[in-house]
Amino acid sequence: MTVSFHLCQPGGGASCGACCGLYNFQDHSREALTEQLATQTARLRRTPLDAESWGEAARELLEQRHASPMFPAVRVCPLLGFIDFQGRQVGCLGHPKVTGGVDLRDCGVYRSSVCETFTCPSFGWLTDGQARLVQAACADWYLYGLVITDVEFVRACLRLLEWELGGPARPEEMMARPEVLATVRRLFALKETAPRRDKRAVVFGRFSRDVEGEPVPRMLDYVKLGVRAAPEDDVVLCLGYTPTDPTELMASRELVRSHVRAVSRALAA
Incomplete structure (x- = not known):
């Protein structure tokens, strides 16, 4: 069983940031996570595209976070945000495909090499048909991420x-x-x-x-x-x-x- 498409950004309105710790809070309601993502997005969009500036911004976002992770071993990356301007698509704001070429993922809580090589367990545990059904039925970032990873x-x-x-x-x-x-x-x-x-x-x-x-x-x-x-x-x-x-x-x-x-x-x- 192996899914044939990219689970993080499959298109069709679905996207997922679970591997970046998005849901790792006791209050992981849509409202709470939308507020957190909006805050991180606003801070990083006005930050110059260099490692020093992004590192400082990431530290500030971590210090300002209101809630602690439910599972401490699962890190919650401050570089996660809305990668579109409508607030419908979640992803890494430091990814070179988002910045226009600069890779700033090392400024988050994971090294870029970890991001590049990580494979979501759902990729190997769900059938292609099951994953496509979730994508089609849960065509929004919040619900899709909750379901595709469970x-x-x-x-x-x-x-x-x-x-x-x-x-x-x-x-x-x-x-x-x-x-x-x-x-x-x-x-x-x-x-x-x-x-x-x-x-x-x-x-x-x-x-x-x-x-x-x-x-x-x-x-x-x-x-x-x-x-x-x-x-x-x-x-x-x-x-x-x-x-x-x-x-x-x-x-x-x-x-x-x-x-x-x-x-x-x-x-x-």
Whole structure:
């Protein structure tokens, strides 16, 4: 399984800055990240294109940051910003394709050599069809980045859909039908829209943080909750739910189930 296109800048309205630490905050809402990106973009756009000036600007941006990263080992680069003037495309403002030829990536928290050689795990873990479906359904920087980097979420959603259909869920068919693609977007958009999640919980999707600040996978305590496992639970965890009683868990399962059924009905119509 290898994706045949560039996941960071695939076009069609999608772009991603997750490898630069974009979502690595407890509050990684669209509003919070838009504000941070806008601040970094404004500061760097008025900075002369030389390493000394950009290094100083990067240090200032890091010092002025309001929140600390959720996982300290994952660095959050201050060179990340909006590379277009409409605020729709996220990318590295120090990349030579953005600056017009000058490579200023060494002024960030990663060396340019690291940026050049890094490969997103999703590139090898998603099929080409799965990745293209995410690109088509999540055609904006915020949602696309959240979904394309959560392989378990994408796989689990499609697995539930296949169980509902009683057969394969074909990405090419879903992409070819706008009414179906709209239901897929609503399913994937639960990463942003799912209600009643505990905003105080120190979790990022399926991961929580250990005492040293490292990401660790979360699991549901079925004995404590007094319920059996269900097929929807992988998605429930990926959405960041932290159910403390059976009612919360059942409600989150039903939310997922209803969105999967909506895709299935659209495909059958």
